[in-house]
Amino acid sequence: MPRPVPWIPTVLYGAVLAGGLYYAVIGPGPDARTAGFAVLLCALAALDGRGWRVPVGAVFALRAALLCAVAALDVSGLSRVLFVLVPFLGFFAFGPGVGVALGAGCVVLLAGTFTLWVPGWALRAEYISDLLMFTLGVVLALAMASVAVREQRARGQLEGTLAEVAQLSAARERNRLAREIHDSLGHHLTAIGIQLEKAEAFAALDPTSSAQAVSHARWSANRALDEVRTSVRTLGPEAESEPVALSRALADLVHHLDGGARRISLDVSGTERRPLLVLYRAAQEGLTNACRHSGASEIGVTVRYDETGARLCVMDNGGGLGGAAEGFGLTGLRERVRLAEGTVDVSSSERGTVLAVGVPW
Numbered sequence: 001m002p003r004p005v006p007w008i009p010t011v012l013y014g015a016v017l018a019g020g021l022y023y024a025v026i027g028p029g030p031d032a033r034t035a036g037f038a039v040l041l042c043a044l045a046a047l048d049g050r051g052w053r054v055p056v057g058a059v060f061a062l063r064a065a066l067l068c069a070v071a072a073l074d075v076s077g078l079s080r081v082l083f084v085l086v087p088f089l090g091f092f093a094f095g096p097g098v099g100v101a102l103g104a105g106c107v108v109l110l111a112g113t114f115t116l117w118v119p120g121w122a123l124r125a126e127y128i129s130d131l132l133m134f135t136l137g138v139v140l141a142l143a144m145a146s147v148a149v150r151e152q153r154a155r156g157q158l159e160g161t162l163a164e165v166a167q168l169s170a171a172r173e174r175n176r177l178a179r180e181i182h183d184s185l186g187h188h189l190t191a192i193g194i195q196l197e198k199a200e201a202f203a204a205l206d207p208t209s210s211a212q213a214v215s216h217a218r219w220s221a222n223r224a225l226d227e228v229r230t231s232v233r234t235l236g237p238e239a240e241s242e243p244v245a246l247s248r249a250l251a252d253l254v255h256h257l258d259g260g261a262r263r264i265s266l267d268v269s270g271t272e273r274r275p276l277l278v279l280y281r282a283a284q285e286g287l288t289n290a291c292r293h294s295g296a297s298e299i300g301v302t303v304r305y306d307e308t309g310a311r312l313c314v315m316d317n318g319g320g321l322g323g324a325a326e327g328f329g330l331t332g333l334r335e336r337v338r339l340a341e342g343t344v345d346v347s348s349s350e351r352g353t354v355l356a357v358g359v360p361w
Contacts, residue, residue, distance in 0.1 A: 004148040004149065004151065004152040005144070005148050006048070008085075008088070008144075009044070009045075009048045009085050009088075009089070010045055010048060012081065012082055012084075012085065013041050013044055013045045013048075013082070014045075016041065016070075016074075016078050016079050016081065016082055017037075017038060017041045017042075019076060019078045020034070020037055020038075020041075020074055020075075020076045020078055020079065021034065021038065023075070023076035023078070024075065024076070027075070027076075028075065033073045033075060034073075034075070036069075036073045037070060037073040037074050037075075037079075040066055040069050040070045040073065041070055043066060044063065044066050044067070044070070047059070047062065047063055047066070048063075056093045056094075057093075060089065060090065060093050060094075063085075063089065064086060067079075067082050067083060067085070067086065070082065071083075080110065080130070080134060081134070081137065083106045083109075083110070083134070084106070084134070084137040084138050084140075084141045085141070086102050086103075086105075086106050087099045087100065087102040087103030087106060087138055087141060087142055087145075088141040088142065088144070088145050090102040091142060091145035091146070091149070092145060092149070096142075096145075096146065096149075099142055099145060100142060103138040103139070103141070103142055106134075106138060107131070107134065107135050107138060110130075110131060110134055111131060114127055114131070175332070175335070178328075178332065185224050185227065186288065186329070188220040188221065188223055188224035188227070189220075189224065190288045190291060190292050191216070191217070191220040191256060191257055191288075191291075192217045192220045192221055192224075194257065194291055195213040195214070195216045195217035195220065195256070195257075196213070196214070196217050198210070198213040199211075199213035199214045199217065216255075216256040216257075219256050220256055245272060245275060246272055246275055246276050246279055246280055246303070246310075247268045247272055247303065249275075249280050250266055250268070250280065250283055250301060250303065251266060253280075253283060253284065253287065254266045254287075254301060257287060257291065262291065262296060262297050262298065262299060263297065263298055263299070264287070264299045264300075264301065265298075265299070265300045265301065266300075266301045266302075266303075267300070267301070267302045267303070268302075268303045268305075269302075269303070269304055269305070270303075270304055270305025270306055270310075271305055272305055272310070273305070273361050274361065276310055276340075276359060278336050278337055278340045278342065278357070278359055279303070279310060279312045279357060279359060281333065281336060282312055282314070282333055282337070282344075282355065282357040283301055283312060283314060285329045285330065285333050285355070286301070286314025286355040287299065287301070287314060288329070289329070289330075289353070289355075290314065290316040290318060290353065293318075294316050294318025294319060294320070294352070294353060295318045295319055296316035296317050296318030296352065297317060298316065298317045299314065299315070299316045299317075300313075300314070300315045300316075301313070301314050301315075302315075308360060308361070309342075309358060309359050309360035309361050310358070310359055310361075311356065311357070311358040312356070312357050312358075313354060313355065313356045313357075314354070314355045315352060315353070315354045315355075316352050316353055317351065317352040318352055318353060319350060320348040320349050320350055320351070320352065320353050326346075330344075330346065333357075337357055337359065340359045340360075341359070341360060342357060342358050342359035342360065343356075343357070343358045343359075344356070344357050345357075
């Protein structure tokens, strides 16, 4: 387990080294023991300062041996504090259970050392204080290790969650752009094809109608280009690309699709409170399916506004869906309406298909 707080051992080594050298200078004076003490502390700092490609247990055992050697060479007695690193580092290396066991062992070892080398230590306040402070240090070290591990795990979980959120956001944006391309560009390409077929059919019989069909195809091409530019320019919330008024947008849509072998009517009633892009896209999807797949000769679009919301219906007298599965367009429309907290209903039979979409204000 990687240590989340690698700087703590280095800080303790530095503090003990400074204290030990200071004690040697003002006390008995520096000697070979002081030099060995300083060298071993530097070795401990180097051991913790890099990663080793050896078993964790071997590194831990070497560190414990160096700590014992430092304590043996330290004439000031300050190096005892370094033994709180044994349970602290053992917690990260082997887990909390081993860390707690090592902490208890260090406390027992210190008490045993006092018993062997300091007769009557249990009656001397300074040694009782040292043992209590060391025990408190072990407890605090284990608590700090536990907190650090939990914080590290929480950070890892947060990073994973943020990565998932980023992936979901990217997927949602891709789906939104796919719906925009299908609903806008796909519809207009269908309209262009219908109007060009009309122009070809009426080229010799009715040049005026043929020219009108070409004009409508040109309008659809320009509209498609405008919507593609808008999507590329904004890449923002759908509200930014909503039509100014649904009724007017639907009137343009029906006008440039009407004619030829099919008739399309539009009936709007009530008062529109705000533009509703979702109903405009629903109308595009319904008209595209009716013109492309149903073979209908009559298509009706109705919009009803009331106090609670708006409802759009696209009805045709074609042959119905024939049991075919819903395509990407209807699936995307259901998702779009769901986000608007609305409802979608599709009913189909041999007498025609009805697409009904309702959204609240």
